[in-house]
Amino acid sequence: MPGNRHLVAGLLLLSLGHMVLAAGSSEDASLSGKEDTHGIPARQLGVDAVVFVIQSQSNSFHAGQAEKLRDDLLRQVQATSQKPPVVLLLHTLSDNEGDWSILPLLPYLSISFGKNSSWMVFLEEETHVEVTRLVGALANFDEEKEWFLGKPLHDDESTIIHHYAFAENPSVFKYPDFSAGWALSIPLLVRLADKVRQQPPKSDFTIDLKHEVALYIWDKGKGPRLTAVPQLCTEPEGSPRARTCATALRRRPLPCGEPVKKEDVFVAVKTCKKFHHERVPVIKKTWEGDAAYVEYYSDYADASVPTVDLGVPNTERGHCGKTFAILQRFLSGDVPDTQWLLIVDDDTLISLPRLRRLLSCYSAGEAVYLGERYGYGLSQGGYSYITGGGGMVFSREAVARLLRSGCKCYSDDAPDDMVLGMCLNALDIPATHSPLFHQARPEDYAAELLAHQVPISFHKHWNVDPVAVFHKWLREDERKRSSGDKTEL
Missing domain, CATH: 3.90.550.50 (Spore Coat Polysaccharide Biosynthesis Protein SpsA; Chain A)
Structure with missing residues (x-):
């Protein structure tokens, strides 16, 4: 059975990062140069320093959803009179069908945006973004250091889909919920891109991308672990619980019509x-x-x-x-x-x-x-x-x-x-x-x-x-x- 094949392949094949500043830090303080709740001067960060990568697919429905998200991001920025960010649709970046696995794409992103940007933010087509809040959340971190940011998930028990990683205590390893969005600082992106060139991922199978990306970044403790950002959320867009969130889940357009018979x-x-x-x-x-x-x-x-x-x-x-x-x-x-x-x-x-x-x-x-x-x-x-x-x-x-x-x-x-x-x-x-x-x-x-x-x-x-x-x-x-x-x- 396929599961057994993947198990065999898998078997062959915390300094915790700086904690995110409190969720209560106001986005206004982050953008205006005031001090945050830790007494550290908040950095100025323009939205044009952020590159957005929408993890899009070529199927016409999914491409359309990604285009709507791109248009929404640009519309929000246009209303603020700031310089617009770069917004990329992943499926259009090259002819490499495997770009959806992110890691093969990092050298291209590093060469294209590594000199003039501060953050690379990855979004799924269902991720709703409040751009001003997101920029405010990113401004709490020193973009000259290596950061891997997201909403953390963890396994309660070791599992076949993660090749039984951390079998003794799987909950110690955190990996991002892609639906909430996740981010790499440019210094980390550049280093990872060099690593991909010199040391491509060894695993034959890509099974659960979010876990495998986190493992590659962590690099057996030589790289950063995921840092939790409370403003990255998976609450429904427009719900009371999403009022302080920089990201939320877009209200799905489903059903797109009458269910098929x-x-x-x-x-x-x-x-x-x-x-x-x-x-x-x-x-x-x-x-x-x-x-x-x-x-x-x-x-x-x-x-x-x-x-x-x-x-x-x-x-x-x-x-x-x-x-x-x-x-x-x-x-x-x-x-x-x-x-x-x-x-x-x-x-x-x-x-x-x-x-x-x-x-x-x-x-x-x-x-x-x-x-x-x-x-x-x-x-x-x-x-x-x-x-x-x-x-x-x-x-x-x-x-x-x-x-x-x-x-x-x-x-x-x-x-x-x-x-x-x-x-x-x-x-x-x-x-x-x-x-x-x-x-x-x-x-x-x-x-x-x-x-x-x-x-x-x-x-x-x-x-x-x-x-x-x-x-x-x-x-x-x-x-x-x-x-x-x-x-x-």
Whole structure:
């Protein structure tokens, strides 16, 4: 299974920083030269000394969201008569598909902006920014020193997605919640860029970028740890709790329209004989009832499920042969003609109503390849892929282009999600990332991260009651559903 492969790869492969000045320090004092609450003169910092990098994606929906954020930042600055900052859309900076992993991009950022800027601030498309407050928060730090700033997350227990790092006490290591924004001072950026040139990241897999970036910066204690900035928040934009925040979460535009219809999504479940009576019943107790069309694909035709035998022998890992047979069946006319295909494992838990709301933001006429994005060899010109356990979503156009290309498995037990990533990358069909899909269990993610998500999927039944997990994290409120309330994602 993909999780085991990542575990093997991971296994192979606090001087605390100066504490942020108190959240109560006023932004006015920071910008006017008055002393802050520590009696230190606040530095003057112009917004033009800040470079904003929006961690954008090339899919038309996500590119549009990033452009709206850029326009909002520039509009705010225009109203203050200050010089405008540089605002970059990450997906437009080069042809390197792996730029989303940030580290390969640092040399370019250092060369382009290292001499005339003080801060590099990274934002996700959902990050709302109050520019004046953010500049005030940054002004509390000496930009001539190395700073790594953000809203800290930590693991309560060691987890596979972080390669079981800090197993004895995982909570000691802090990493940034990208949704709140995070920042590097230019001296740190320049040094990291030199390090990337001389010592590229060694890990083959990019699994949880925010944790891996923090590890690279920390450098086994030779670099700075993350410093918490209370003004970097994940409260909802406009809420009372966000009144003192420099960043908050933009009110999501979801649904972008009416949720796609049940009949527009075909669900393919990968299973095998030994799990027909262990895992399949969980699906039937939880999310199967929300599917208009679902088929279970196995190595054995079992009328009690029922399952479809695709004629591909079961393999202990990889399942590439089975997945490509599913793709061919999707276009064959033997199943309903739908706009979207969802492929899941038999131990994937998913909310189909939430997925259908999310899909309202995408055009089925585009080649869409959607889920939780991982990377392989991104520092060496590798590729991105959607990890299978959290669910892989394809538009019909993406499947058609893939199969027309002739790209195929090199063996039945090749890793299906990685082979798909290679094939689609070669076709310039990007892996579109949504943080709402999860390759692992809820326990494997920081509680504060999940607190501001409405998740779509989780994966694995290991050491959990999967039915209880579904009802806690993924079950829709029946009253809202019956009343037509469109819960925000």
